[in-house]
Amino acid sequence: MESVQNTMKMFGHDTMKLDRFDGTNFLRWKEKMKFLLTVLKVFYVLDPNLGNIPEPSDEDTDGIITERMKRIEDEMLCRGYILNSLSDRLYDLYTPIQSTKDMWNSLKYKYDAEKKKLLHTSEEFTLDQIQKHLRIEEETRIRENELNVGSSSKEHYISQSNKGKKRKANNNASDNPKQYKNGKRDMSEIICHNCGNKGHIKRFCRFPKKEQNCRYPNLYPPKQTL
Structure with missing residues (x-):
């Protein structure tokens, strides 16, 4: 003692x-x-x-x-x-x-x-609460894995779609090489419906717009007066 x-x-x-x-x-x-x-x-x-x-x-x-x-x-x-x-x-x-x-x-x-x-x-947990806590964490991990897989699949799909669009554009350019040069449309044979000259379209024509009966001066010969 x-x-x-x-x-x-x-x-x-x-x-x-x-x-x-x-x-x-x-x-x-x-x-x-x-x-x-x-x-x-x-x-x-x-x-x-x-x-x-x-x-x-x-x-x-x-x-x-x-x-x-x-x-x-x-x-x-x-x-x-x-x-x-x-x-x-x-x-x-x-x-x-x-x-x-x-x-x-x-x-x-x-x-x-x-x-x-x-x-x-630091709260008091019973054995059932601990098991529930572990189960929730496991379910959370599963959901995170599913989200990661879904995100990867979506990114893969978008990547493949972009590749398909790129291939389609390249194929269109290669099908008509005269229309596209260096990825741009060849305008050398395009005729303007405003002035009748080649190399541009009406929207980008630098000549003033003509009246309907005066359009395309280079396409039709002038009227001869008697």
């Missing part, structure tokens, strides 16, 4: 105080708590390979009884240290868990996920 009192005094010292864990920075809090429980010589009760406290029997020796009492006391102290290092909200949440080992494992399962990016908030 004297050793417990000494450790309690040490626990009250500023160097042994821990900030209350509120759901953030779990890894830092966990390492500090492990160090504290080790100094207090009660961290061993969290060993996953440690068996359960044996039930008392009539055949128990004094040594077994003493060992059982120490184990029960260490379990109680370890549980109390952990609970008192939690925020009020988490204290109320984890108090119903009687097993110290189960409580510690529950904290690790919930908040160690910070490192693995499993949980994105």
Whole structure:
């Protein structure tokens, strides 16, 4: 009991105080708590390979009884240290868990996920909520993959359509090489319906527009007067 009192005094010292864990920075809090429980010589009760406290029997020796009492006391102290290092909200949440080992494992399962990016908030999640969260993330990944595939198919279709248009334009130019030179229409044989000259169309004619009966002076000979 004297050793417990000494450790309690040490626990009250500023160097042994821990900030209350509120759901953030779990890894830092966990390492500090492990160090504290080790100094207090009660961290061993969290060993996953440690068996359960044996039930008392009539055949128990004094040594077994003493060992059982120490184990029960260490379990109680370890549980109390952990609970008192939690925020009020988490204290109320984890108090119903009687097993110290189960409580510690529950904290690790919930908040160690910070490192693995499993949980994105510090809210309390049930197992069903965690499974739902993972299912939603998986469905989101599937939708993203489908969108990426659809986008790639659309880009491929547009690319092929543009190639088809380009081939069609090239074919049109090659079908009538006299009409197109260097990708432009050959205007050398085009006759203007305004002035009758070759090389341009009426819209681009530089001569003033003629009257209907005076059009195409170069196409028809002038009338001879008698």
